[in-house]
Amino acid sequence: MRILLIEDDPVLGMAVRDQIVADGHGADWVTRLADAEHAVHAAAFDLILLDLMLPDGRGSDFLRKLRSTGDATPVMVLTARDQISDRIAALDAGADDYLVKPFDLFELSARIRAVGRRYAGNPNPLVTLGDIEVDLSARSVRRAGQTIALTAREWALFEAFVQRPHQLMSKPQLEERLYSFDAEVESNTIEVYVARLRKKLGADVIETVRGMGYRLGTPGGGA
């Protein structure tokens, strides 16, 4: 796996790069966003590790620009504990995962392995639910052959269900999933997004279990 590391701190950067190499991956390490943009244009990566605070700009801006070009390379954000707003911005901008500094290098290895399993392990990770096809790496959903566009939040919610097909998930669980550690929201946001997903993908896509939460339904009938 080829990994692009965008991190300006020399100590952390070196440690992470060494760990990546030790895990048997290829590592490209840049310290500025300008270099990072050059790198993603020059080569294809399987994973990008992105620090949010960089000398020549914000990592979330880089990420947003990357996603706007249609690039779906998995991005794992490296963030400090108190930069909650930045973290949310990063998830909104299209980050796939995040790691809170200071993090254990074992944790890093485990996450990278998880990415490899999820994305590179099987080149065509298609999940099928009735007549719905989900491509986790491409972030695309099709129902009856028709591609359906989901917004960032809609996708984040839907992905949570797809990754755990039989699991019942409570609203607090889902809120935490969508809003990271800043689960301060006291509203019906989850309900609203469930409704929007049902409107886009079909009413039977998500099943309500009163008083407990939601779970993936069985689209297209129980067949």
Add this chain to the structure above:
Amino acid sequence: MRILLIEDDPVLGMAVRDQIVADGHGADWVTRLADAEHAVHAAAFDLILLDLMLPDGRGSDFLRKLRSTGDATPVMVLTARDQISDRIAALDAGADDYLVKPFDLFELSARIRAVGRRYAGNPNPLVTLGDIEVDLSARSVRRAGQTIALTAREWALFEAFVQRPHQLMSKPQLEERLYSFDAEVESNTIEVYVARLRKKLGADVIETVRGMGYRLGTPGGGA
């Protein structure tokens, strides 16, 4: 899994400890930081549940001190909804997760299971009773391969039986389980829900012991 609970509120503490034990873990419950420090020196825990407001100090200070000794035991902080600053302080001090009071005991179980999964690498545990399969973390029940939908109360009651497979449970015990502490119910609610469970899962799923209570039956014949 062995869990240290640091919580001074007797009602909440008892409820959490009972839930931990019901989930099959070992629980040590202390109400003061002094006792907590003694406990972590005396034994190794797999998880620490830490209240932030304690009679003899702040939980975040305890946590910081613990981390400074190199102890990396997972710590889940229990915090009130409005103590945002304390929560951030706890995360900075090295907490791995947090749970906002008042929290559902199911939520607690799920989080504890998540910790166990993260550190042991196990998938969800499946409980099998004859031809009935129960996934406690997914909250799903299947009989002969057929998924059966349970409501919140029905699940709560069924879970109580599944977690104590051979134990006889009186109606007051079950009422306390379903309605936590304000057990103000004076009716045959338990009988009603036992009947509903039997209708959904089969008559042999719960066995009546006249004058004493109920216990889990042996579905699928006395095999």
Add this chain to the structure above:
DNA sequence: CCTCGACGTTCAGGTGGGTGTCAGCTGGGC
């Protein structure tokens, strides 16, 4: 710098299904 559009979030009002209660019935134990 301004405008437009897309998306996220909040709010209020309506609704249906879960829940608790009750009355009457059943059946086992003595």
Add this chain to the structure above:
DNA sequence: GCCCAGCTGACACCCACCTGAACGTCGAGG
């Protein structure tokens, strides 16, 4: 045969959930 614990079907209430719309916010493009 009596008695009482447990069983069952029915039903009204209430709250969790749904939904449409309005509002705020952020980024793209001129």
